[in-house]
Amino acid sequence: MRELYESQRAMRNMRQAAMQRGVIAILDVGTSKIACLILRFDGPERFRDSDGVGSMAGQSSFRVIGAATTRSRGVRFGEIDAMAETERAVRTAVQAAQKMAQVRVDHVIACLSGARPRSYGLDGAIDVHGQMVEEQDIGRVLAACEMPDYGAGRHVIHAQPVNFALDHRSGLADPRGQIGNRLTCDMHLLTVEDMAVQNMIHAIGRCDLELAGLASSAYVSGISSLVEDEQELGSACIDMGGGSTGISIFMKKHMIYADSVRMGGDHVTSDISMGLQVSMSVAERIKTFYGGLVATGMDDREQIEIGGDTGDWEHDRRKVSRAELIGIMRPRVEEILEEVRGRLDAAGFDHLPSQQIVLTGGGSQIPGLDSLASKILGQQVRLGRPLRVQGLPQAATGAAFASAVGLALFAAHPQDEWWDFEIPAERYPARSFKRAVKWFKDNW
Amino acid sequence: MRSLSRAYRDPAPSRWRYRYQRLMLTPGFRRMLRVGLPLLVVAGIGGGWISQPANRDTVAAAYAQVRDQIQNRPEFLVTAMAVEGADAGLSAEIRRVLPVEFPVSSFLLDLEEMRQTVGAVAAVESARVRVRPGGVLEVAVTQRVPAAVWRTRDGLKLIDASGTYVAPLANRAARPDLPLVAGEGADAALAEALALYGVSRPLGDELRGLVRMGARRWDVVLADGQKVMLPAEGAVQAMERVLALDEAKDLFGRDIAAVDMRNSARPTIRLNPPAMVALRRVAEQEPGQGQ
Numbered sequence: 001m002r003e004l005y006e007s008q009r010a011m012r013n014m015r016q017a018a019m020q021r022g023v024i025a026i027l028d029v030g031t032s033k034i035a036c037l038i039l040r041f042d043g044p045e046r047f048r049d050s051d052g053v054g055s056m057a058g059q060s061s062f063r064v065i066g067a068a069t070t071r072s073r074g075v076r077f078g079e080i081d082a083m084a085e086t087e088r089a090v091r092t093a094v095q096a097a098q099k100m101a102q103v104r105v106d107h108v109i110a111c112l113s114g115a116r117p118r119s120y121g122l123d124g125a126i127d128v129h130g131q132m133v134e135e136q137d138i139g140r141v142l143a144a145c146e147m148p149d150y151g152a153g154r155h156v157i158h159a160q161p162v163n164f165a166l167d168h169r170s171g172l173a174d175p176r177g178q179i180g181n182r183l184t185c186d187m188h189l190l191t192v193e194d195m196a197v198q199n200m201i202h203a204i205g206r207c208d209l210e211l212a213g214l215a216s217s218a219y220v221s222g223i224s225s226l227v228e229d230e231q232e233l234g235s236a237c238i239d240m241g242g243g244s245t246g247i248s249i250f251m252k253k254h255m256i257y258a259d260s261v262r263m264g265g266d267h268v269t270s271d272i273s274m275g276l277q278v279s280m281s282v283a284e285r286i287k288t289f290y291g292g293l294v295a296t297g298m299d300d301r302e303q304i305e306i307g308g309d310t311g312d313w314e315h316d317r318r319k320v321s322r323a324e325l326i327g328i329m330r331p332r333v334e335e336i337l338e339e340v341r342g343r344l345d346a347a348g349f350d351h352l353p354s355q356q357i358v359l360t361g362g363g364s365q366i367p368g369l370d371s372l373a374s375k376i377l378g379q380q381v382r383l384g385r386p387l388r389v390q391g392l393p394q395a396a397t398g399a400a401f402a403s404a405v406g407l408a409l410f411a412a413h414p415q416d417e418w419w420d421f422e423i424p425a426e427r428y429p430a431r432s433f434k435r436a437v438k439w440f441k442d443n444w
Numbered sequence: 445m446r447s448l449s450r451a452y453r454d455p456a457p458s459r460w461r462y463r464y465q466r467l468m469l470t471p472g473f474r475r476m477l478r479v480g481l482p483l484l485v486v487a488g489i490g491g492g493w494i495s496q497p498a499n500r501d502t503v504a505a506a507y508a509q510v511r512d513q514i515q516n517r518p519e520f521l522v523t524a525m526a527v528e529g530a531d532a533g534l535s536a537e538i539r540r541v542l543p544v545e546f547p548v549s550s551f552l553l554d555l556e557e558m559r560q561t562v563g564a565v566a567a568v569e570s571a572r573v574r575v576r577p578g579g580v581l582e583v584a585v586t587q588r589v590p591a592a593v594w595r596t597r598d599g600l601k602l603i604d605a606s607g608t609y610v611a612p613l614a615n616r617a618a619r620p621d622l623p624l625v626a627g628e629g630a631d632a633a634l635a636e637a638l639a640l641y642g643v644s645r646p647l648g649d650e651l652r653g654l655v656r657m658g659a660r661r662w663d664v665v666l667a668d669g670q671k672v673m674l675p676a677e678g679a680v681q682a683m684e685r686v687l688a689l690d691e692a693k694d695l696f697g698r699d700i701a702a703v704d705m706r707n708s709a710r711p712t713i714r715l716n717p718p719a720m721v722a723l724r725r726v727a728e729q730e731p732g733q734g735q
Contacts, residue, residue: 088456089456092457095457098469099465103469
């Protein structure tokens with residue numbers, strides 16, 4: 001537990017140092033693309049002396065001064081698969097963004113899209129010492145949460161207090177200063193595979209950068225794509241990436257569940273590639289230009305030239321109707337959405353008061369996805385695009401940049417996590433002091 | 445499927461290229477390149493050139509030549525010397541102690557040293573030296589005014605009112621207008637001597653001079669060897685008393701050798717021997733009156 005505190009606190013301190021220098025980079029290492037944004041913190045909100053959330057949730061404190069995207073290499077299912085390839089792709093993105101920003105960045109906040117996230121709901125309860133709930137009572141109640149056995153080889157990336165209850169009153173966002181006897185808290189713990197985290201740290205370190213923060217991609221997509229009342233009332237954000245589809249459920253402005261399905265747009269592309277006997281790049285191009293999910297009579301007549309450069313005239317002049325293409329894509333997208341549906345059901349999403357579902361990520365741009373998703377996931381489905389932040393280039397405002405923009409918001413205003421509170425004093429070893437007292441008593 | 449003729453180019457920067465770009469984006473490094481490196485190069489080239497002795501000599505020679513050219517311009521040349529406020533003898537003396545060969549550049553004249561040299565001449569009280577526009581070295585002096593003749597073992601000297609030596613004097617007759625003083629320490633007490641002269645003006649030509657006795661007090665010497673011995677303190681008052689006595693009783697017309705005023709409570713007269721004999725005879729003839 002202690003080394004978790006220390007490593008996360010070290011990352012927080014690095015983030016503070018980067019904020020002091022005013023420049024920080026955002027790195028979204030995905031399966032299909034790597035996006036790098038460079039943020040400069042010089043807005044009017046930066047030196048606000050009061051605490052709490054600033055106006056526009058702290059967004060006005062930064063602006064994007066550099067943005068670059070490159071095709072990702074060496075990443076599978078959102079996890080780094082070939083270190084050297086990924087490192088080169090990260091270097092490409094960072095160098096282009098630095099060139100645009102004309103500034104050197106040393107600190108990076110990254111997100112993990114795959115790595116098999118696992119959610120745990122924890123709760124803890126203590127008796128309040130004094131009359132009022134103090135700062136250290138919060139630390140104590142968080143420390144009182146029973147740590148689940150999440151297994152070796154896993155790494156905690158988020159541990160956010162979600163709800164506080166004082167005596168019989170529940171749903172408190174901030175119990176400090178309130179009077180009561182028994183303080184209970186619910187905490188959401190998210191663990192990922194440690195190997196993926198270590199690979200990410202290593203790849204970033206090889207690019208001479210330092211990791212100043214790590215977040216789950218599903219979480220940050222939810223931050224940027226869900227509007228405020230959706231976060232408040234309960235909603236799910238489905239981030240359809242290239243190699244994995246992230247799911248995050250928000251309630252009362254806190255993430256209460258996150259998961260990821262190890263399927264995404266790349267699988268659709270590979271289906272097209274296999275079905276039409278074309279290369280992956282051609283399949284990607286066909287998917288982007290002509291892809292769809294709902295076939296109409298018009299689509300039977302629309303012929304798509306597949307092309308090819310084998311030299312065989314018959315092979316290179318093949319044509320396929322759009323309805324056939326839709327016939328290839330639809331089952332895979334349905335499979336992904338069914339899988340998502342299963343995860344949401346397992347999480348108990350249908351018990352939430354509002355069941356808004358927001359689809360975002362690059363995969364959500366397939367035409368007809370909203371009607372297909374509403375058949376599978378429920379009626380309240382919409383397509384989400386990330387929030388507009390200052391200075392973001394037009395090319396980076398699409399749904400594919402939901403997690404990059406969410407990371408920028410996360411960098412500007414991170415949510416309180418477990419390690420942001422003080423470790424309660426009784427967790428320090430008290431035995432040595434008792435032994436010293438006993439020695440004095442015995443010998444004097 | 446790629447054609448074999450076109451080589452596939454990796455868009456990723458190499459590790460070193462990436463590092464190089466990051467280095468070039470570091471503000472301190474860029475400033476060093478922009479300012480520090482040119483400075484270093486210029487300083488290195490300059491230092492390397494200077495380190496050759498031949499180059500240093502060239503620079504020094506060029507500097508000396510330019511300096512000489514400027515110094516020898518006609519605007520800076522001094523062609524003559526003018527001595528002001530001095531009589532002919534002192535003027536010649538000043539020209540003798542300032543051996544300047546004209547024409548000379550004004551940069552080469554050390555005016556302060558020349559002023560001290562001129563000021564060291566005995567007859568000069570103060571001196572001012574400057575280069576006048578038009579290339580004239582002007583030496584303005586204030587001459588010492590002799591106030592008395594001092595007779596010493598070495599001969600006669602002219603001294604001014606403060607007792608400072610002005611010039612030698614060949615004989616007394618050359619300056620009969622000046623009072624004559626003698627004796628050790630006469631120059632130090634010259635102010636008192638001059639006051640005594642002023643008081644003694646009624647004596648006229650009778651007054652020969654003043655003698656400083658034991659560097660302490662004055663004797664006034666009159667024409668026929670008569671002396672007035674004055675006290676160390678209040679000499680002028682004592683002299684006034686003697687003069688009043690002389691006016692009333694024609695003191696100096698009598699046959700006396702000296703008037704001793706050293707003890708002001710008891711002025712004493714020393715008679716010449718014949719007068720003394722005469723006085724004794726008179727005293728014997730009038731027994732009742734003597735004793």
